[in-house]
Amino acid sequence: MPTALTAETIATAPKVLLHDHLDGGLRPATLIDLAERIGYRELPADTPAALARWFSESAYSGSLERYLETFTHTLAVMQTRESLIRVTSECVQDLAADGVVYAEIRFAPELHTEQGLPLDDVVRAVLDGVAAGTAAAQAAGHRIRATILLTAMRHAARSREIAELCIAFRDQGVAGFDIAGAEAGFPPTRHLDAFEYLRRENAHFTIHAGEGFGLPSIWEALQWCGADRLGHGVRIVDDITLHPGGRVELGRLAAYVRDKRIPLEMAPTSNVQTGAATSIAEHPIGLLASLKFRVTVNTDNRLMSGCSMTSEMTALSEAFGYGWDDLQWFTVNAMKSAFLPFDERLALINEVIKPGYDRLRRG
Numbered sequence: 269m270p271t272a273l274t275a276e277t278i279a280t281a282p283k284v285l286l287h288d289h290l291d292g293g294l295r296p297a298t299l300i301d302l303a304e305r306i307g308y309r310e311l312p313a314d315t316p317a318a319l320a321r322w323f324s325e326s327a328y329s330g331s332l333e334r335y336l337e338t339f340t341h342t343l344a345v346m347q348t349r350e351s352l353i354r355v356t357s358e359c360v361q362d363l364a365a366d367g368v369v370y371a372e373i374r375f376a377p378e379l380h381t382e383q384g385l386p387l388d389d390v391v392r393a394v395l396d397g398v399a400a401g402t403a404a405a406q407a408a409g410h411r412i413r414a415t416i417l418l419t420a421m422r423h424a425a426r427s428r429e430i431a432e433l434c435i436a437f438r439d440q441g442v443a444g445f446d447i448a449g450a451e452a453g454f455p456p457t458r459h460l461d462a463f464e465y466l467r468r469e470n471a472h473f474t475i476h477a478g479e480g481f482g483l484p485s486i487w488e489a490l491q492w493c494g495a496d497r498l499g500h501g502v503r504i505v506d507d508i509t510l511h512p513g514g515r516v517e518l519g520r521l522a523a524y525v526r527d528k529r530i531p532l533e534m535a536p537t538s539n540v541q542t543g544a545a546t547s548i549a550e551h552p553i554g555l556l557a558s559l560k561f562r563v564t565v566n567t568d569n570r571l572m573s574g575c576s577m578t579s580e581m582t583a584l585s586e587a588f589g590y591g592w593d594d595l596q597w598f599t600v601n602a603m604k605s606a607f608l609p610f611d612e613r614l615a616l617i618n619e620v621i622k623p624g625y626d627r628l629r630r631g
C-alpha cells in the first residue's frame with residue numbers, strides 16, 4: 269500500500285524549489301532578534317507568532333504592489349555581512365529540514381547596500397551563508413544542494429550591473445539572474461541590455477512575468493528578452509480557451525510556452541495573496557498541469573505566505589487530488605528546469621528524487 273499523503277509524509281518526499289526569495293523567508297524570531305540588535309523599531313509586532321500573522325495578513329492584499337511593501341521590514345535587518353550570513357544559513361537549513369534537496373534562492377544585491385556594503389560583498393556573504401547552512405543541514409542529517417540567483421529590481425536601473433555580477437560569480441555558486449518587483453508599468457524590455465549581455469555570456473535567467481500583469485509581459489519576457497523560465501507565468505491561462513464540451517484551445521503564445529517546455533515557477537499561496545489567482549482550488553496550476561505545461565511548485569516568500577514546500581504541495585494534493593506520481597512529476601519538472609549543469613540535474617533525478625518517490629509509493 270502506498271504511503272498516505274499527509275503533511276508529515278509529504279515533508280519526507282524529496283522536493284525541488286526554484287523560486288524562493290531570501291528576503292521573503294526569514295524566521296520571525298530571527299527578524300525580531302536582528303531588529304533588536306540594530307535598534308530597528310518599526311516592526312509591526314514583537315512576538316514571533318504575532319509577527320508571522322502580521323506578514324501573512326498584510327501580504328493577503330490582492331495587489332502585488334501592496335504585497336511588496338511588507339519587504340521593508342525584512343530588508344531593514346539584512347544590511348550587514350553577519351545578518352546576511354545568518355539569514356541565508358537559516359534559510360538553507362529550513363529548506364533542508366522541509367525535505368528540499370535542491371534549491372535556487374534569489375535576492376536583489378542592490379537592496380542590501382543601505383549601510384555601504386559593496387555589491388560583491390553582499391554576494392559573498394550570501395554564498396558564505398549557503399555554505400554554512402549546507403554544512404549545518406548535513407550535520408543534522410539532511411542533504412541539500414543550494415545555489416543562488418541574483419535579482420535586479422525592475423523599477424530601478426541597475427540590471428546590467430547585476431547581470432555582470434552574476435557572470436563574475438558564476439563559478440562560485442551563482443546559477444542565474446532574475447528581475448522582480450512591481451510588474452505593471454515596468455516591462456522586462458526595460459532591461460534588454462542585461463538580458464542580451466547574459467545571452468552572449470551563455471548564462472541563464474528567469475523573469476517574473478504574468479503575475480501582476482498579463483500576456484504582454486509574458487510575451488516580452490520570452491520573445492524579446494529570451495527568458496529561460498517564467499516567474500509565476502500564471503496569466504498564460506488568458507491565452508487558453510475552454511470551449512463548451514471540453515475542447516481546449518491554446519493561443520499562439522500558450523502553445524509556444526507548452527511546446528518549448530518553458531518552465532512556469534508557480535507559487536499557489538503567493539499567487540492568491542497578490543490576486544494572480546482567486547483561490548488554491550481555482551489556481552490555474554490545475555488546468556496547466558492537466559495540459560502538461562512544464563509546471564513547477566514554489567514557495568516564493570515563506571514568511572509572507574506562511575508556507576513551505578510541504579504546505580504548498582499538501583494544499584495542492586488536497587485541492588486537486590494529487591498523489592505521489594503527480595508530486596514526483598512537479599519535482600522532476602523543477603529539477604529538469606534548474607540552472608544547474610545537465611549531469612548534476614540527471615544525478616539528482618535518478619539518485620535522489622525517483623528513489624524517494626518509489627519508497628513512498630511502495631509504502
Ligand SMILES: O=c1[nH]cnc2c1ncn2[C@@H]1O[C@H](CO)[C@@H](O)[C@H]1O
Nearest residue numbers: 289336339374375376419448449476
Ligand atoms: O512575487 C513576487 N513578485 C515580484 N517581486 C517579488 C515577489 N516576491 C518578492 N519580490 C521582490 O523581490 C525582491 C528581491 O527578493 C524583494 O525585495 C521583493 O521586492
Ligand SMILES: [Zn+2]
Nearest residue numbers: 448476499568
Ligand atoms: Zn517571486
